[in-house]
Amino acid sequence: MSKLLIVVDHQKDWTPFFPSEDVMTFEQYLNLPPIEGNRTRVINLCQSARYLSRGYYCSLLAEARRHKVLPSVAALNDLSRKGLFSLELSELDSQALDWLDRWAAGNTDRSASPVDKVRIRTCFGETSQPELKRVARSLFERFPCPILEVVFKRRRGWQIETMKPLSPVDLTDTEQDAFAEALDRYSSIVWRPPRSRKRYRYDLAVLVNPDEALPPSDAMALERFARAGSKLGIHVEQIAKRDYSRLPEYDGLFIRETTAIDHHTYRFARKAQAEGMVVIDDPVSILRCTNKVFLADLLRHNKVPTPKTLILSRDQKDAVGQIARQIGFPVVKIPDGAFSRGVIKAEDEPSLRVALTELFRQSALVLAQEYLYTDYDWRIGVLGGRAIYACKYFMVKGHWQIYQHGGNQQVDSGDFETLPTYETPRNVIQAALNATRLIGNGLYGVDIKQAGSRIAVIEVNDNPSIDAGVEDRFLGGELYSLIMQEFLVRMEDKRRR
Incomplete structure (x- = not known):
């Protein structure tokens, strides 16, 4: 369980707010003995953040003690360098420009001219002006401070003239x-009455998207993850895209939203890793798994059995002829995609030409892969280098894929069968393990086709589906416990370092 400390210059600075045992003065923090067995987070609310002031030393000491502090020394140094934040607002949000123009027009100086400066204050990246919401959030992500005063100045266009951190005593x-409301949302720990606060050893953030049509885990599975974590002393909390700045509050990140490189899931993974958190899946795994060109080349060069595969360039001549000669009429893929999206089956040369034309509009490289007909695909779940579940995913009736995407976002899926790993063919398990060793030691779902004695790895998924009643059909709650136990082991290992 992490511990939250709020540091102020004097106790009276906290008088307007709800009393909390987590609030201390700078002098108390300076003389604080080492905190054993806790990951400590510090919110620095000292009045001055100038170089060598108490506020500066508070952040400096926090980093020396390996506490996660807001603002960091790097943020304070950046705020002292005007060149780093003198940004054209058009780069951030056009709505902000409109609001600034309206505000300036509605306010005048002594000469009855519109003002050319606007001053706002943000709290944990929040502001009372809806039009500035995205700007405030962007600035908080770049310069994370509890309270930030921003002055906009109009020259030829609106720019940020100054930014500086404030303390609560500066506020109306x-x-x-x-x-107080922003702090409550940012970290509710400080407001929980001590008697009702359950102490956990660790905090785990689970990144989800409630609006995702085909999430990696359904609501019931997410609840079972939370239940399994609680039994192990892990507080599991769901977060969303908007909670990017809150990542340092946690000890680990579990991504349960479909990942992509040009996507906030990848940014979350990178930030979590940079914060020293345990993260599944890590950014390297996302990078290696989501691009099918990289994955195909990696498996081929390491002699992992796969279907016959060609990597085709947009400028390549006679691509259709090369495919016809070397593979036959295949399944054609773009380099990234999930849940059978971005995959086109070509039955003959005309349909192949159409498929390539369509896919080359989306990507400079395209995979052409041998089509192996099977009634089902194996999905082997691998965690930390060992197989933890095995499923057969059957094709949709009358269709050649596990998922069939229709109109109005309708998606049909085939049947499934979940087996214990010890009843799964040994060569299938071994192929899955060989493939994932090339990726990392995260949580993966390996798709494998078995045609007689032939085994072929189709792909390795960095963010495999774990839905209630499907992947957990054999292990039940034990599957969730295995994954939470892996987080526990890794977080304890981080603590010992």
Whole structure:
């Protein structure tokens, strides 16, 4: 369980707010003995953040003690360098420009001219002006400070003239209310009554998207992850895209949203790794698994059995003829895709030409892969280098894929059968393990086709489906416990370092 400390210059600085045992003065923090067995997070609310001030030393000491502090020393140094934040607002949000123009037009100086400066204050990346919401969030992600004062100045266009961190004593009564509410949302730990607060050893963030049509885990599975984590002393909390800045509050990140490189899931993974958190799946696994060209080349060069595969360039001549000669009429893939999306089956040369034309509009490289007909695909779940579940995913009736995407976002899926790993053919398990060793030691789902004695790895998924009643059909709650246990082992290993 992480511990939250709020550091102020004097106890009276916290008078307007709800009393908390987690609030301490700078002097108390300076003389704080080492905290054993906790990952500590510090919110630095000292009045001055200038170089060698108490606020500066608070952040400096926090980093020396390996506490996660907001703002960091790097953020304080960046805020002292105007060139780093003198940004054209058009790069951030056009709505902000419109609001600034309207605000300036509605306010005048002594000469009855529109003002050319606008001052706002943000609390944990939040602001009372809806039009500035995205700007405030962007600035918080770049310069994370609990309270930030931003001054916009209009020259030829609106620019940020100055930014500086503030403390609660600088705020008006209304602003203090907004700060308290923002702090409550940012980290509710400080407001929980001690008697009702359950102490956990670790905090695990689970990144989800409630609006995703085909999420890696359904609501019941997410609940079972939370239940399994609680039994092991792990507090499991679901977070969303908007919670990017909250990542340092946690000890680990479990991504349960479909991943992609040009996507916030990858940014979450990279930030979590940079924060020293345990993260599944890690950014390297996402990078290696989501691009099918990379994966195909990796498996081929390491002699992992796969279907016959060609990597085709957009500028390549006679691509159709090369495919026809070397493979026959295949399944053609783009380099990335999930849940059978971005995969086209070509039956003859005309349909192949159409498929290549369509896919080359999306990607400079395309995979052409031998089509192996099977009634089902194996999916082997691998965690930390060992197989933990095995499923047969059957094709949709009358269709050649496990998923069939129709109109109005309708998706049909085939049947499934879940087996114990010890009843799964040994060569299937071994092929899955050989493939994942090339990726990393995260959680993977390996898709394999078995045609007689032939085994072929189709792909390795970095963010495999784990749905209630499907992948857990054989192990039940034990599957969720295995994954939470892996997080526990890794987080304890991080703590010992």
